[in-house]
Amino acid sequence: MEDPAGPRRKSGGRLRPVAFWSKGPNRHAFTDRSARPHRAGPGGGAGRLLRRCRGPRGVRTRCRCRRGAGRKLYTLKRITESGTKTLVSDGVVAPSNVGPASMPDYGTLRAQAITGLPGGGKTFAGQSDEAFFLDLRIFDLLYGGDLSEVGQDTTKGYNVQTLALQVPADELALKGDATRNPVIGVWSTTDKKGSDGFVQVSRLGNPLVNEVVVPAGLKDAFNALPPAKDAGVPALVKRVTDPEVPRLIEAIYGSKAPATPRDDLVQIFLTGIAKRNGPIKADLNSQILNKDADPDKFRPSEMLRLNTSIPPSKDPDRLGVLAGAAYGLGMAATLTAAACCWSRSPTGC
DSSP, rough: OOOOOOOOEEEEEEEEEOOOOOOOOOOOOOOOOOOEEEEESSSSSOOOOOOOEETSOOOOEEEEHHHHEEEEEEEEEETTTTTEEEEEEEEEEEOOOOOOTOOOHHHHHHHHOOOOOTSSOOOEEEEOOOOOOOOGGGTHHHHTTTOSSSSTTTHHHHOEEEEEEEEGGTTTTTGGTTTTEEEEEEEEEEEEEETTEEEEEEEEOOOOOOOIIIGGGGGHHHSOOGGGGGGGOOOHHHHHHHHHHHHHHHHHOOOOOOSSSSSHHHHHIIISSEEEEGGOOOOOOOOSTTTTTOOOOOOOOEEEEEETSSSSOOSOTTTTGGTTTTTTTTHHHHHHHHHHHHTGGGGOO
16 A cells, blocks of 8 residues: 655644655655554554554554664554554665665665565555656646646656555455455545644545545544544535536536436445445445445445455556446546546446
């Protein structure tokens, strides 16, 4: 899992995640002053590594960075209700590539920052390519107001500070059984340390939900919530069932907005896609598909969802499920599919 937010900075008295991209020798280091949790499991979870991770059974991983012998080091711990176990005590953060004169074999140097985990899996901290396609000109009146500004990957060729954790699927699955319960939910949060400890100040699941879906008056509340509480905020749910972006597209480009309520978007953002959940008649990435899931406890919540039983593709279609491809649904493919669905009818998704 990559951390697209990179390092953090102070902004307006709050610690906010920002992406520091850089080419050449001027690279930015990880910060010691905030926690970047990734949460993963059948319904997601909590945690701290610069990030924290918590899986289905109250499993969390905590990683705190520090410096030692001129290198950036981290300690990775797994935290459960029964106790805490250190998985990596002196993990090395990969140094930034300053150039071939100083680092003639950077590939080998970077590979040394990949650390094996007990029981299977790997962990890595360092820079990697920013793989997410993002055309920031969407914020310029939806591509210039006349579609003259489209098709540019703003972040292409830039790096991000990455915190990656690879674990066996059973570690994330409900009841530790990825065969019976293959669907997991994933989101990340940013915590700020204060006098009372770490406090959640930001969260990220599906792309651009905070920026495009959530109204300004709800952003702080949304960023402080765990996904399990999303369905209890009617104003937030309404922005999914009656989104603003299609109305803006209609006003600017004359393309009629789909009829509301958008129950298809409820599936994509809040429940996951399953035949019983709404108009998209496919069983793909909803936790309700897990055989040991309790339907009475199932609660709509905004997060990325992944069906681990669907193998990835070496040559994925960039439109993902819109092109009829199920692989990767809930992660990379969903980034494109979800964006396209804002302006399409339910049958278009």
